[in-house]
Amino acid sequence: MTLFESASRNAAPFLHGPEFAAMSEALRAGQFGHNTATDAFETELAEFLGVPDVVSVNSCTAALHLSLLAAGVGPGDEVVVPSQTFCATVHAILMAGAQPRFADITADTQCVDSTTVRAALTPRTRAVLPVLYGGRAVDLSEIRTELTDLGITLIEDAAHAFGSRLGGELVGTTGALTCFSFGPIKNLTCIEGGALIPRDQHDADQVRALRLMGVTQSQSARIRTTDYQVDVRGWRYHLSAVHAAVGRVQLAHFPVIEEKRKALWRAYARELAAIETVNLVDVDVDHSVPFNCVVRVPDRDRIFATMRDLNIGVGVHYPPNHTQPAFLRWYRPLPVTETTATEIMSLPFHPAMTENDVHHVASVLEQAVLIPRPETL
Ligand SMILES: Cc1ncc(COP(=O)(O)O)c(C=O)c1O
Incomplete structure (x- = not known):
């Protein structure tokens, strides 16, 4: 791109070279669906963030949907969410069968804060879903205990915020269910992809089953068996190894x-x-x-x-x-x-x-x- 040409684009992926080789290598090695590169990417993400576990998925929308299900959100529940977000956040709430309850933002940050979230709470609120707009971490510490006491789960839409911090703590490590996007123009890209940071082993087991059609074995494990078992209703949300291969290069850089x-x-x-x-x-x-x-x-x-x-x-x-x-x-x-x-x-x-x-x-x-x-x- 010549000087100023890049200013004609609003956003673009930052692919600096090794991603192309990693992708062809994955294809040559027969790493298509969920495979060992996917597992390796999850391990490396967990190491980078300093968390016990990360569940990869094929988009942040999928991560948001599964997070809401893991939090037990469903029909009859409301989820507090800013109107200032990509429509995917709202769709995920509807996909879980719940209703959005829109919250206002502050002009300077375009994010919700404790005051605007508190003003949107109702007796039906089951989750609060702040959006970390532009990569900025949202500090809800003022109302965190209040939310916990009310049985309300905090789910972060951190589609924009991979690598950001709340004070000294990396987003994804502060105890909320956190959802990242690895879409084409995101801070870290898999071309398409996402990840969910579970709060505990129970969340992790649940979303791992839901993301792959309710089948608990990975593709590589299934190759070695003649049968598989569908334990729960699920979705086709797993991250392909080809996309994970791109993500691994991005993470290293x-x-x-x-x-x-x-x-x-x-x-x-x-x-x-x-x-x-x-x-x-x-x-x-x-x-x-x-x-x-x-x-x-x-x-x-x-x-x-x-x-x-x-x-x-x-x-x-x-x-x-x-x-x-x-x-x-x-x-x-x-x-x-x-x-x-x-x-x-x-x-x-x-x-x-x-x-x-x-x-x-x-x-x-x-x-x-x-x-x-x-x-x-
Ligand atoms: C704030 C926000 N939330 C959610 C999403 C959905 O992410 P994905 O495209 O990975 O599903 C996006 C995508 O741009 C986003 O900007």
Whole structure:
């Protein structure tokens, strides 16, 4: 990619080479479905995070669905969730048979906090599902005991937050059921994939059975037997060894990916500090591996269109869910979400970008912000 071309893309996977070799090697070795590379990836993830166990799956959506089932969430239950998330989070709640109860966010972080979660609790709340937007860990310590006393499970949508920390603790190690995405543009990619961090052995056994059609033996074990047993109803959610092979390479290089993402976010912060009307959504870069770089700007739609015309790959993450036709049944007014939904704009953000690209994007944004509105011309 030549200079500035990469600024035309909003996001892109960071594949630096060895992934291609690892993938062909897996294919040549006949590692197709759940296989030894999948098990090895789980072990390496557990070592990286410093947790006893990790269950890999083929998406974060699958991880969220299985986490909700492991928490005993089902029909008649409500799950508190921000409207500010990718629609997958809401779909997972519906897949578990439960209802979303949308919570508001804070403008600066685009995340829920203890106050907005508390305001959304009802007697039917069975789980709270914060989204770690942009990679920022969500601190609910203020209400953690209250939630436990009420029998409410904390499930983290950490699709954006692989490698981030809450204070000193890595996301995934703080006792919640945590779900990661390893989709194409995520901090760590398997091309498609995800993982769930169980709270205990019971969770782990349950989700391992559910992720592979209720069959408890892995593909490699099954090859050696003439029969298999379906113990429970399940889903086809296992991570293929080909995808796991890519994830293993990414994990081995994660310090490089982390450094690049942090440096990119900090470069944006420096460049944008001088533009008065541009507010940067705060990912807490010192503790996070940033997934994106989102700004809040007045007159967003005009600025967005101007930047697109100038070949800058801006995006909007995300249009709120509580006003989507499929989810309108669960609408409730969320003032901060509704106001900031008209202001947020994601800037191009992927590790192949250089500081020059960032400077270019920031200059175009500054020009776009300064162009007077038509009525003031
Ligand atoms: C916040 C959030 N949650 C969940 C998901 C779903 O992840 P996956 O695509 O791995 O199913 C995404 C995907 O982009 C996401 O951004």
